[in-house]
Amino acid sequence: MTAVTLPVTTPPPARPRRRRSVNLAVGAVLFGVIAVVGIVSVFWTPFAFDDTEGGRLQPPSAEHWAGTDRLGRDLFTQLMIGARLALAVGFGSVSIAAVVGISLGLLAAVARRWVDDAVSSLLDIAIAFPTLLLAMLIVAWRGASLESAILAIGLAGAAVIARLTRVTATRVLAQDFVTASRTSGTGTVGVIRQHVLRNVWPTLIVPLALQFGGAVGAEASLSYLGLGSPPPNASWGRMLQEAQSTVLVAPTAAVLPGILLVALIIGVNLLADGLRDVADPTSRSIR
């Protein structure tokens, strides 16, 4: 035996990649369409919001594409404004959840043991506490408005993000490259900036995306209960509440906002699933 070589290992066959695109594609389409409608509504709607010339509870027509509500206002206009509102709530609350959550999580991860324990306990309580009740509490305090809703939903979501951040950051901080960095003199803040944040944020993308859908649903519930933002902010939830009493006479008004709600929430959820498929191919959702 002269030249001795170790047996050559052949790589396992490549995994089929087709599954991934379905979730992402469908989700992107649903979300995209509604997002476009919402954005357009800032510049143009078929009618002014309080234009009540249309006659009450009219069925869909060439003039009023979705009909009118019980006060004569155009429904299509309201649906468009509702899209804008839903997006605002989604992005707003997710932003709050991200900022507050990541900060708290990082704090808990780098702080002393007792601070970490205290924050963790707080987070456990906050996570167990239902979002809607928290939202009602904040509305009771500040009065019903868009800002109250966004704040409440955002804070509720922050707790979950904080816990996730804390766990991930702790794991990153235990890695050798962080120790190496610290040994060469980088302070805690520097370590966070250079290493921790970069390694933590991928884990947070999917939960944050999922929170978007939850936020839209929560705001819809709040508006339905009368605790959401008052007119002229036309929330789909409030539209449903108004349409409930006349559902047999004007079914469109009670059906369309609901369909759009479902479409947006599912769209965002599929988008989140699709992102998860792309980011972490070993995850279960592929099965």
Next chain:
Amino acid sequence: MTAAAMTGLLELAALSVRVGGPEPRTLVHGVDVSLAPGERLGIIGESGSGKSLTALAVLGLLPYPLVAGGSARIATPDGVVDVVGTPARRLDRVRGAIVSAVFQEPLASLDPLMRIGRQLEWPLRRHRGLRGDELRRAVLDALAEVQLAEPERIARSYIHEISGGQRQRVAIALALAADPQLLIADEPTTALDVTVQAGIIELLQREVTDRGMSLLFISHDLPVLAGIADRVLVMKDGRQVELGATAQILRAPADPYTAQLVAASRRLDEFLPVQGGAGAPDAAGAPGEEAGA
């Protein structure tokens, strides 16, 4: 199921493993080998060579969507059973009583929420018909037989409270509980510390000899295999590459891949100062020194 008489205990003929679905693939391309009672066959190959899948196919435990083809016939007191194509219900009676298995990772192969004694009770109750005090005593005996000290304490413990080596002994006890005729050991020592490995292999050898069982030992480690197997089946990329007596394989491998394997193992051995003649047919297993239980 053919009525042809079987000479051995296990007979694999063109045994294959396939995945169905939109992109069908063949993972194991046809294995032909038979095993006589009391014989020990080693299967060696690298990761992805299909050796574990072959073992699962023999057990009839391939996870969906994997499907076995060809035939894997086992001689049972009730006649010949071909694992391929036999309904699960029938196979349940074959498993445990005729064929049994020990897997690679004992922490994953045992129930983390159930006390060890209780996990052992099932095969003892089902296959040996024991009850009450007799059952309890049999559990303790089974644990003692695999050389676990303080069987009472172990029986009351949960798996996370004992060491890796102890866990694998429990797994072996579980596999032997029904006194099977064929034991399949799928990389039983790979997940264990080197100092513990020798003890496990020694235990397996002794049990197999004492009970007159056949052994199907799967590993990627040739020296380990060489110490325990009479014949060796070499697999690569799901194909059977070579089959022959251990001594023959080591001395004069027919296939170039086998030659590579043997040479590589020998090469690693050269770095050990004390041991000489590594790879000889009766070298005591792993290239370690003292065997610790």
Next chain:
Amino acid sequence: MLLLAFALAVTILFVVLRVLGNPVFALISVGATDAEIAAAAARLGVDRPIPVQFAEYVGQLLSFDLGQSFTNRLPVGEEILRRLNVTLPLTLISFALSVLIAVPVGFFAAWKARTWYGTAFSAAAQLGGAIPVFWVGILLVSVLSLGWRLFPAGGFPRTDWEEPGAALYALTLPVLTIALVAGSDLARYVRSATLDILGQQYLRAARATGQSFGTALRRHGVRNGVVPLISILAIQLSTTFVGAVIIERVFALPGLGDMLLVGIKEQDFPSVQGVLLFSTALVLLLGFAADIAQRIIDPRLRDSLSGNRRTKALA
């Protein structure tokens, strides 16, 4: 631990409701004079120093005195108990039904995960979890009650539970609504837990000793699968409770949800506070119970030091 949590919640509620929101304005009308404002404040007791108010508040709580409603001067505690007659059965029956729906659907979706019908079940569960519960309520009402006249469109019989038949009849649609949505949501968790279990090696090893698929699942799979589900169930029960709060508005049921919403509208702080305190206590108790249950089943969690962290990881 539990008491700490509750104490924290109590404090937060106090801070938010009394200090930040000003209950005085509920009692006076616009344009009141300073004297009137002062008089109202005195009557409510909010002119005293905050620590004094807090002490009195805690004292009241310890004797289970939740104060009196601003609007109708009835004791809050009694009102809560009365309204529980509606909300409690609604929550519990919905929860039970949702579990009955979720377990088979989730298990089936996991078991047949790679088949088209398994995926369909999974998709249906995801859909159900995304639909707002009040919309389902509206749809069900319009079809089953206003349209086909099978069920009442709302309300609860005055005779309360003295006529159980009538009461249950009134609760049928609400229960169905909540159970469908909560059940779908729960089904996704059941599916996930089942997938996890089905892939476990101890099932395979158990089968290698001769156990049938059913036996292995029963003996080993169930208990292992239930552990993470217990926390989920506790959270689901809380969610069902919240769903009940919303649904009470859809179906005009006189329960706790109604009390809360009316209280917020009318700025009746004792009522709002009472319901929120009750809900908080409920949620915390459920979480605590789930924690204990998990420790009983899973011996790895029993070491109290590592237990806490492990429970968090599992939940």
